[in-house]
Amino acid sequence: MAKVLIPTPLRQYAGKQDSVELSGSTVGEVLNALTTQHPDLRRQLYNDQGKLRSFVNVYLNDEDIRYLEKDATPVKDGDTVSIVPSIAGGSVAAPPEPAVAELSKDEVLRYSRHLIMPEVGAEGQLKLKAAKVLLVGTGGLGAPLGLYLAAAGVGRIGLVDFDVVDFTNLQRQVIHGTSDVGRKKLDSAADRMHEINPFVRIDKHEVALSSENALGILKDYDIVVDGTDNFPTRYLVNDACVLLGKPNVYGSIFRFEGQATVFAYEGGPCYRCLYPEPPPPGLVPSCAEGGVLGILPGTIGLIQATETVKLILGIGAPLVGRLLLYDALAMRFRELKLRKNPECPVCGDHPTVTKLIDYEQFCGILKPVTTEGDIDPTEVKAKIDRGDSFVLIDVREPHEYQICSIPTAQLIPLGQLPQRLDELDRDIEIVAHCKSGMRSARAVDILTKAGFHARNMKGGILAWSDRVDPTVPKY
């Protein structure tokens, strides 16, 4: 049994109790038991999307569960779960602008290599100092952007991120170091940027950008730089930029290739002019699934940084109406001409998207992937140990299988599965796994349609490493 401490104002929804004893093996289960027992609490703690409200933090004893295993954090007998709001504020809606009338002696020294170029000069440096740039994401693209925009003297830089630094980030996210692993990316990035340039003001936005908060956050900035890695956020950033009339400096990366352009700038095209519809979910793998050359985001992020500085200074030819394509293996840049689409639903002549929408839904992302019939890695382990009759298939790629695998698993990469169905027996239960459970969910779909009895191993080999065999490396 764990004890959940109820904050005073919420006791009216919990039968006036100041604490409730509940059972559950994880924090998620305990909270679920709590809100099942006291349904009125649910509305206080969770929003309409079923996510914890932005101001709600959950602590297990003295630790924020975000830095443990979130909802899956195990709970022991006698543990205490606390609900703690996050609170901040300040007298001004937007903190005061730095005085921009002139450069101090220290700044003149610091920026001297800019100042001696007539294209920048003191006038340009003051423009940089007065500029407000928002970086969405402090990952692969955000890292070089943050470092160089801070060094260049952009006066106010906003960072949006809610993640913590992880060992797998260090191969490319050079703003974070080994000693930062486990820290909030916002703190790690801001410290590094302040170390480079203490004159820069950094606003930390510790949120997942959403339709509810995007306009409020973006409106205080002149330029938005998109360093995100997923389609819902990309469409969200694009639409918010179009609605607010802010340029969107775009970059994206995949394996050895990258793209960059400037959207929503003075009559130029927007992301939706280029891609009116998102790809079907799962078609375009993320960096976590497809991998990325660690240096690639450096190259693309610096193109974004260059365009940002050019826009602020008003010099050169901005990358508007042109999509720059970069191929690291061929070491070649190409350019595609982009046109504004008069039929574009958000920036066209007769827009149909006039406010922010539900981007998860737009991108076809079903909130929880079907969980019915899912099987937990610990249950799979028990089946193996009992000698149950079933087949475990691994639908990852061969090079992933080489990194780590589960004994007894048979490798059938997802792409080959439809052709290799005859290797499987329709009378024996099949359990499919991949890295995190996404691809194996599609494998289960294929198998089920073909008449097999198949189940998906929840959380993939990553969860296996967490809960069954910690010697299995995570990648």
Added chain:
Amino acid sequence: MIRIEPDAWRDMVAHAQATYPHECCGAMLGSITDEKTVRIALPLENAYTGERGSRYELRPEDLLRADREARSRGLDVIGIYHSHPDCDAYFSETDLKNSCPWYSFVVLSIRNGAFHHANSWLPDAEQTKAEREELTY
């Protein structure tokens, strides 16, 4: 309606004046019967890492500590206070966007280092508006 007892009020004002020109912040411990009564003001650290003249941030850990402190005295955390140096005791957009609907938020206006006036606010769950609450001290 929220009433702050004289000792707690004296501590809050002293805290706000001592941190001037920076914002201060803290928890208000007390009880809720027919009206809210603040018995103890617990100063907490302003953990905002930027310019603290116009911003504050409470560490959740500190709030957790305040809650334990309150429980050990048979009281509850019933509100949060902070100061606005050299401006009025309104509930700003920044206050609203980082608020929590469970508490009363008392704002103290400090002018040139001296207490000027105060208001108490009750933000809503969606962080879209805050209502003024009657405050006596």
